[in-house]
Amino acid sequence: MIKRILLISFALSSYSIYAQEADDLLFSQDRQNQGLDQRWELTPETRGRTFTISPYKPVYILPFRYVNKPNELPASLSEPNVSTEHKDYDNLEIKFQISFKTKVVQGLFFGKGDLWVAFTQTANWQAYNGDLSRPFRELNYEPELLFNYPLNLSWNRLKFKMIGFGFNHQSNGQSLPESRSWNRFTMHLGMEYDRWTFFVRPWLRLREKANADDNPQITEYVGKGEFNAVYANWGHVFTLNFRTNFRFNEHHKGYTEFTWSYPIKNHLKAFLAISNGYGDSMIDYNWNQTNIGIGISLMEWL
Template identity: 50%
Template sequence: MKLFCVKKIHFFLLFFSLSTQSQVKDLFSKPAELHTISERWELTPESSNGTFLITPYKSIYILPVDWYSSPNEQPYSGNGQPEYIAPPGTNYNNIETKFQLSFKTKILHNFIFGKGDLWVGYTQVSNWQIYNESLSRPFREINYEPEVIFNYPLNFNVLGFKMRMAGVAFNHESNGKGLPFSRSWNRIIFHLGFDRNNWSVYVRPWLRLRSQKDDNPDITQYIGRGDINIIYTNNKSIFTLTGSNNLNFNKNRGNTAVSWSYPIVGNLKGFLLVSHGFGETLIDYNNLQTTIGVGISLIGPL
């Protein structure tokens, strides 16, 4: 299972590396133009760039300083199997470096009813104990998230917002580690996209796909069964609020993250990211903590 996941990750990395230098240059030369849902997802003929061009997906950022309140020094899995019992804890620092890379490319254009598009996406989040000299500055956690996304453009009013798109994705996320630290899950994620003036809203409920050997069978009880992402642009500032919830009123859990970005020079933006809850990374899916990170971003949310 783990070898299969690693092969899939290598496939996505190879796939994206086949893009030309001009495509990468175009990605970073015009990010400021991608400030609406329609532009980011090419929902109109005017915004369409065809297929096999690498474009932004989620935010791209680096947080040289990322503080978290409860270092997860002896992670455990809810499946209760002996092979998932971790050895005595590691002395992690409370401050580390975190960065995220995220890209997507369209592989089929207008292939259903003359409108629907098929995309593949890849997101990688890395937590680096760069200040921890005693442990030789290791990467504490790296989460790999390839996915296949079907997206269909829409255009009608809902409660004062304009619904711009609807779709579904097959999403795999894993940390590529062996036992007892292995964590992974597969989801079918449904999504709706709305906007109104300076507001953009994404709603994403998901269904978790069970596997025969489950690293974390109780993950939805902590990370949740869906999330909502609200983005507000005010002059040059971009504010985001992302919340997930398990929809369990007896043992209510989830995660809330807020961010703020502001231009520094050119396309470079200052970036602040604060979160509280479960699932800041996969290894932390059942670990409650607060994080505060300060850094820069190249590509903002949408």
Template identity: 45%
Template sequence: MKYPQFLFFACFIMLCSHVVAQSVTKYPTLAEAWQLDSTSRSKQVEFRLLPYKPVYILFANYTTNVNHSPASSNENNVVEEPIPYNNVELAFQISFKTKILHNILGEKLGGDVWGAYTQSSRWQIYNNTLSRPFRETNYQPEAFLLFGTPYNIGNFKGVFTGFGLNHQSNGRSNPLSRSWNRIIFQAGWEVNNVQIVLKPWIRLPEAEKNDDNPDINDFMGRAELDLSYAFGKHDFQLVTRHSLRDGDKSHGSARLDYSYRFIKNLKIHAQVFTGYGESLIDYNHNQTTVGVGISLY
């Protein structure tokens, strides 16, 4: 393992440990996760790192269809010479959030400003031919405003609505550069132990000649539906995306995560993804991946 890669991986582990050390073994409700219930709001602290999206390491992540020649509809972003990637790699993700401002519209109207960061990597650690490179890393900072919307219709419970800005890129140069910026709207509900979060978005336009991936909405979608369910030591999460178009622009994806808690916050983790956009470099590439590893929250 090269020294820079080792240092990067060590920093990843230390940051993950810091974030999850603040979590508890009980699976939080959406209101607790976003400090919208009365107990959480009384204890809220700005600028404290908290868990956001799943934090995991998949020691073996297998794909049915290796993307040897990443391409985009922008002619400047097409790889001409196939790259000899392996179909098994290591994948990991780190993600955290922090509250920046509390009740910006006052106690009655509320409104909390949050910042978040998610980074996911695909590492060809088993590929001796290419000297074990990082195949793809996606960086995703975001900021958003959330409002509590408590109401009940039978077992259907409203929790929050909000909107924010999201940037996602892989930090690479052409022909491998991929990126987009979005305004994301979101709403969260709970039905018994099922958590539901809906996120439609609008992509912010870019100059045509500078757009790494002009058709990304038709593959990575225009909306996302996130369903989470937990019982005992078992956690399930299903995330689906779709382009919301028909015909040859109808594309989508689904990702299922399952984890089993066996030592406090340490879990056995399995993940299955199918469809388009497993990562930004694969935004228009259709594949199914299966991974196994551990997660920390």
């Protein structure tokens, strides 16, 4: 199955390379030069209006996603959140993500800070599993409130572009025993170095009552922060996302995801995603698995 997926990915990428027109390449070059200034409206030239929908996290669909070890009997470290009904999930499923943000207040603190509202939804769909009536295995909802402030600092060729903080809620909307949710206070720093863009985002989980915690010790599995590196060149966009619990010993846990995209036509891009670790979705917060998916994307981190 993995070999088939890799062969399909190679064929798709080969087609996109040879089918790419000159105007698409110029479009990709213009887009990669926009960077954080354009995405977050950091300069007077890029500043837009409030209540305008704009991209946030990647938007994609993976029609063919191989999961090496589906979580067929989810078990939280909280006793009421332990499933007792085994589900015979397929290894092959569909995954998609939509994500957007809108600025609700601008010009805070010396006329530069902005307040944003963002929303991301991710779906894992057992679309090929006719025996289980093709259910959505997991749906995750992630609303956020973000404050962002532009920076004009540099160290050699490394430019510090923005800094901020936010409040984040993430849940799967399920009832017991498969309910999973948590709240976080997040911080973020955005930087650029030539064709590279870097995001650093640590977080602190907001404490919950012990008897109301759906997923105890989630930060020991999912991590206490993440690091994103994005490289864009001639239409190619490579990203590496790394989450860690900052225990760099035998107790280290986290999540690593690599993605690659290449334009097919304008905003439509071939998309490959490979990941390993804990917390691919909320129901899998303490479940380690490897995933390989191919499909298309409409929006990247940049």
